[in-house]
Amino acid sequence: MGEFHSAVNRIPVLRRAAARLVDGGRLPAALFTDHEAAGHDRLHPRRWSGTIDLRMTLMTPLVLGEQDASPDGRQAGTVRLPRDTSGGVVVPPTMVKGMLSRAYEALTASRFRALQPRADRLTYRSDAADSLRLVPLRVTRVNEDGSLEAELLAGSSTQTVSHDGKRIPVMRAAAMQTGYKGSATLVLDGRGRRLTAMTHHGKQLRCHLALYVHGSGRYAFWHVTHLGVGEAEPEEAFTVGGESAIPKYMNEYDVTGYVYRTASDQDAEQPWLLYEKKRYERVFFTTEKEPLTVTITPEVARGYTIVANSYREQREEEERRQVRAGRTQRANRVTEKALAGKEAGHPGLAEGDLAYALLGEESYREDNTLIRGVAHKVVQLVPTMIGRRAYDFSPQDLGRAQGVLPLASRCEASAADRLFGYVVQDAPEGAVGGDVAARGRVAVGVVDTSQAQVTRGRGELLAPLLSPKPASARRFLTDSETGRTPADGGRPLPRPRLFFIPGQYLGLAAYPVHRGVLGRKGLPREATSVPPQEGLxxxxxxxxxxxxxxxxxxxVLTCRLRVDDVEPEELAALLWLLDPRNLVPASERTGQAVGFMRMGLGKPLGLGVVKVEVPEGGVRVHTGQALADGYRSLEGCLGVVPTTPPPTLSDGVLDVLDRRPWVRAMQRAAYGYTDGVPVRYMSLKENRANNQTEEGRPKKGRGQSPTPLADPPRPLSIENPARRQGRQVPGPPQRRGGYGGRGGHGGRRW
Structure with a gap:
């Protein structure tokens, strides 16, 4: 689909780097350190007060107003301009204040003034290559502190076999066909119903196994051929044949194992209702005389619950959006259990439960086979071989280390908090004053819309504007020094699980200006059209x-700002932002170049671009000392004193800011790209191609992330996206279906 710039990007928030510059005397402490906001009980001599006039020119249509859902929930919601009692359009002053505070927050690398609470770790879709590392286990005890005791059911001692002149891994759990559909022939007396009755989830069985090479030739797997309950001699259940069998290992093992079903009990005889190609469940077993035992920390055990609840959240979201209308796809076992828990969600693993474990790196050789005789450490527990995994750290964990979480007390107020005000999200019981909230020092007056032109549409539909998925938050991560995308020696990180680790930072969401739609009348086609998605x-x-x-x-919209008792550096920074010439990257600056701010709905679609400026003579400010002197001399009647030239940021400070990654990123987002390459979302087709991996690493040219806004512009290009492929997961001979359960997951700040 050609080159493009991402419609959603991020501005790095490098607070520690800014603090180091403050310590070195290169940036002002009033803008780049946290401290308590001054009270409103007096005007300080060196602080500034007064008014600033704003002129806001719309460079693209501005869509705003309350969104009304359709009565039946099956149609598009509608949005209309808010009106006053006389029919005039109302632009809430809070919208203008929000626009200004976001720009000021980015400039001063302030704390996030609002952050969606996400104390739990996020989850991600695992790579198929990771499934080769998973080891089945059975919980044997739940301890009072939430830790677990478990035994590893690591399969056979045969970990690799020779095939076509190379060694391929053997899957650790055996495949058990669930009925007639599959590569084997069901020959069990009583057929399907008896098979289901014998193989309830968690049931202990005796089995005979035969080893086969998967149709992809990448691995081998054990196929259940005989089944027996209790002490009964296993009887033949499936006849399996074909060239993919490995004669040397045919029926080598008579093992005792446990049935592991990802399908719920009601779908045991029809696992394909879970997803179309599902034909198999698993039997967990080990040929060790004494299974290896492990202790699982409470945090790792909690990760299993987080993954289970992410499936529940996805299911509930799909039901709210009615995307499953007319489909038969069912929830898997772990999702059903999480849904049954209602608000509490999944109850966590209990004694006798089965799961998959990912062990520490020290447990594996390069070919992913297990090293015997070492102390194994479980680092993740998951319910399915290919599905969701939990990151090691939550957004809160990273944000706390980064120092960007919303303030918890008055002494943590950053520049944007002090200028625009704050409310402590989780104020402790008994907190008072600034430990609860503080009023800002900038007030926005009534917005005059008398010069605005209203266009009545024909009910145009905007392109889909879905809320950012929490699971996509890794796209907003940066490194802690340069503000660039976390990487592995300049290459994309090899696995999603290497995101949300110490040393990574949360970025501020940004929507680069679409210069191609500036000045156009009417809703631009780019904001209303939905590009065709092949096969969707x-x-x-x-x-x-x-x-x-x-x-x-x-x-044109106009309003007046009132500023009260602000530090000179605070006023200087605010006025710097209100000069649109400053919102231009250094490489693009000419006499006419200006940058823009954003307001209203549809920012990723190019809407809501606003040129904000101060008209000639629009700044009327004075210091507290000047006001006091005016009263003393009776020349400042009723506080009216002559306007004095406002403070400015020094050339030295501006030079330092001009080279900071967060300022360069803010300017690029405000100015947009001049190379003529469109700004848009990545299509689903491109996203699938971009996510392609090989042995856990992105394929060449894949794993691309939005180019950091602070760097020279470089478009993305996902060339020749491959058609969607079937899951390459463990399955029967000559098939490419999967055993694992199926599910998915799926703001402003990350």
């Missing part, structure tokens, strides 16, 4: 928004 249905109206009217391009 057109998105339902339920995920779109119908716009009834909007403020047209070229409209």
């Amino acid at each position: 249905d057109v998105p339902a109206d339920t995920v779109r928004l119908r716009v009834r009217d909007w403020l047209e391009t070229g409209s």
Whole structure:
């Protein structure tokens, strides 16, 4: 689909780097350190107060207003411009304040003033290569502190076999066909119903196994051929044949194991209802005389619950959006259990439960086979071989180390908190004053819309504007020094699980200006059209928004800011932002170049671009000392004193800021790209191609992330995206189906 710039990017928040510059005397402490905000009980001599006039020119249509859902929930929601009692358009002053505070927050590398609470770790879709490392286990005890005792059911002692002149791994759990569908022939007396009755989830069985090479030739797996309950001699259940059998290992093992079903009990005879190609479940076993035992920490045990609840959240979201209408796809076992727990979610693993474990790196050789005789450490517990995994750290964990979490007490107030005000999200019991909230020092007056042009639409539908998925938060991560995408020696990180680790930072979401739509009248086609997605249905109206009217391009809005008792550096920084010439990357600066701020709905679609400036004579400010002197001399009647030139940031400070990654990123987002390459979302087809991996690493040219905004612009290009492939997961001979359960997961700040 060609080159493009990502419609969603991030601005790095390098607070520690800014603090080092403060310590070195290169940046002002008033803007780049945390400290308590001064009270409102007096005007300080060296602080500034007054008014600033704003002129806001719309460079693209502005869509705003309350979103009304359709009565039946099956149509697009609608948005209309808010009106006053006389029919005039109302632009809430809070929108203007939000626009200004976001820009100020980015400039000063302030704390996030709002952050979606995410104390739990996020989850991600695992790579198929990771499944070769998973080791089945059975929980034998739950301790009072939440830790678990378990035994590893690591399969056979045969970990690799020779095939086509190379060694291939042997899967650790045996495949058990669930009925007639599959590569084997069901020959058990009583057929399907008896098979189901004998193989309830968690049941202990005696089995005979035969070894086969998977159709891909990448690994071998044990296939259950005989089954027996209790002390009964196993009887033949399946006849398995074909060239993929390995004669040397045929029926070598008579093992005792445990049935592990990912399908719920009600779907035991029809696992394909879970997903179309599912035909098999698993038997966990070990040929060790004494299974290896491990102790699992409470945090790792908690990770299993997080993954289970992520399946529940996805299921509930899909039901809310009714995306499953007319489909038969069912929830897997762990999802059903999490749903049954309602608000509490999944109860966690109990004694006798089965799961898959990922062990520490020291437990594996390069070919992913287990090293015998070492002390194994479980680092993850998951319910399915290919499914979701939990990151090692939560956004809160990273944000706490980074120092960007919303303040918890008055002494933690950053520059944006002090200037625009704050509310402590989780104020402790008994907290008072600034430990609960503080009023800001910038007030936005009534927004004059008399010069605005309203366009009444025909009910145009915007392209889908879904809320950012928490699971996609890794796309907003940066490193801690340069603000660039976390990488492995300049290459994309080899596995998703290497995201959300110490040393990574949360970035501030940014929506680069689409310069190609600036100045156009009417809703641009880029904001309303849905590009065709090969093999996919057109998105339902339920995920779109119908716009009834909007403020047209070229409209002018005006308002007045009131600033009270602000530090000179704070006022200087605010005025710097209100000069649109400063919102331009250094490489793009000419006499006419200006940058923009964003407001309203549809920012990723290019809407809501606003040129914000101060008209001639629009700054009327004075210091507290000047006001006091005016009263003493009776020349400042009623506080009216002559305006004095406002403070400015020194050339030295501006030079330092001009080279900071977060300032360069803010400027690029405000100015956009001038290379003519479109700004858009990555298509689903491109995303699938971009996610392709080989042995756990992104394939060449894949694993691309949005180019850091602070770097020279470089478009993304996902060339020749491959068609969607079937799951390459353990399955029967000559098949490419999978055994694992199926499920998925799926803001402003990350």
